[in-house]
Amino acid sequence: MNTHISDSNINDKKILIVGDVFFKENDTQRLIDKVRNELNDYIVLANLEGSINLLKNKSKKSIPLSLPNFNPDDMPSNLYFSIVNNHVTDFGIDNFFKNIEHLKNKIVYPLKGEIHTYINNKKFIFLADKKEQCVLRGTNFLSFSNKGLKEIYSHLKDSHVIVHGGIEYRKHPSPYQRSLARKIIESGASSVIFHHSHVVGNYEYWQGKLIHYGLGNAFFSDTSNLHKLEESISQGIVIGDSTRILNLNILSPDGIVSSNNDNKLYENRDYDYKQFYKNKYKLESSFRPRQLFLNDMLINIQYFFWSMAANFFVKNKLSKPIKSFLNNFIKN
Numbered sequence: 020m021n022t023h024i025s026d027s028n029i030n031d032k033k034i035l036i037v038g039d040v041f042f043k044e045n046d047t048q049r050l051i052d053k054v055r056n057e058l059n060d061y062i063v064l065a066n067l068e069g070s071i072n073l074l075k076n077k078s079k080k081s082i083p084l085s086l087p088n089f090n091p092d093d094m095p096s097n098l099y100f101s102i103v104n105n106h107v108t109d110f111g112i113d114n115f116f117k118n119i120e121h122l123k124n125k126i127v128y129p130l131k132g133e134i135h136t137y138i139n140n141k142k143f144i145f146l147a148d149k150k151e152q153c154v155l156r157g158t159n160f161l162s163f164s165n166k167g168l169k170e171i172y173s174h175l176k177d178s179h180v181i182v183h184g185g186i187e188y189r190k191h192p193s194p195y196q197r198s199l200a201r202k203i204i205e206s207g208a209s210s211v212i213f214h215h216s217h218v219v220g221n222y223e224y225w226q227g228k229l230i231h232y233g234l235g236n237a238f239f240s241d242t243s244n245l246h247k248l249e250e251s252i253s254q255g256i257v258i259g260d261s262t263r264i265l266n267l268n269i270l271s272p273d274g275i276v277s278s279n280n281d282n283k284l285y286e287n288r289d290y291d292y293k294q295f296y297k298n299k300y301k302l303e304s305s306f307r308p309r310q311l312f313l314n315d316m317l318i319n320i321q322y323f324f325w326s327m328a329a330n331f332f333v334k335n336k337l338s339k340p341i342k343s344f345l346n347n348f349i350k351n
Contacts, residue, residue: 033062037234065099068239069106071089144208151183223285236253
């Protein structure tokens with residue numbers, strides 16, 4: 020595993036942070052060719068969704084993401100994977116650590132007690148949102164929460180902070196997500212970058228620093244009826260002397276995004292933004308909490324009771340009929 024990435028062959032390259040990557044056996048070579056042929060000017064850091072089931076464990080997830088048992092030495096020399104997310108433990112904590120051994124120097128993962136990872140002398144911190152099923156206990160993941168930020172406050176200055184969090188399939192951040200991201204910038208971070216949402220989110224500049232609320236699917240093999248590889252439209256963050264946003268189409272560069280952010284919505288006060296968000300994202304049939312509060316305790320209480328109920332319904336195969344009933348009830 021890497022806590023420092025620095026090599027004479029890549030020292031002059033800019034860093035490109037891309038979103039969610041998941042690939043099946045028949046798509047592996049296409050991923051390799053894309054990075055090698057079209058992104059060779061960058062050090063590419065991708066969020067690797069899924070896990071190689073090296074121990075042949077059963078998964079408790081409804082949709083586990085099983086990666087092929089690929090040889091990390093076959094991957095392009097400029098491609099590295101972040102493994103701080105909610106799918107790396109799909110086949111258990113013990114299998115997660117087997118993946119770390121297997122993937123060796125192709126992954127970026129902080130050692131126990133370490134906060135920073137360095138890429139070409141630039142500081143990165145990776146955070147995980149427990150409320151988005153990221154397993155914190157046993158993984159050494161740092162928490163995306165008010166409490167978690169207090170614990171690493173002194174390390175945030177001049178760091179690029181990458182968060183696996185935010186609610187899936189939403190372009191706009193929840194009030195809680197927006198509040199924490201801004202606190203990170205106010206603590207001296209150089210940028211805050213989210214992945215996990217599977218859609219390209221909006222972005223803003225807070226105190227002159229970039230907050231990007233969701234990079235989208237950079238390269239995602241067909242998965243159930245949720246994701247299609249040919250629809251992998253995303254953005255990447257180029258980090259060099261400055262920070263820029265790059266459009267990507269199945270990892271093919273598709274132009275730099277203008278830095279003139281005209282999103283006036285995010286200038287709203289917390290109360291006004293909360294009202295916008297409540298109207299934009301109505302309560303769903305799953306009753307999933309919308310992260311409207313800014314306080315950890317209130318957010319955690321909501322998620323505790325919701326997750327207990329959700330797990331009970333899934334375990335007893337009641338989730339689909341109840342959702343169907345509630346969807347009809349809400350529509351009517």
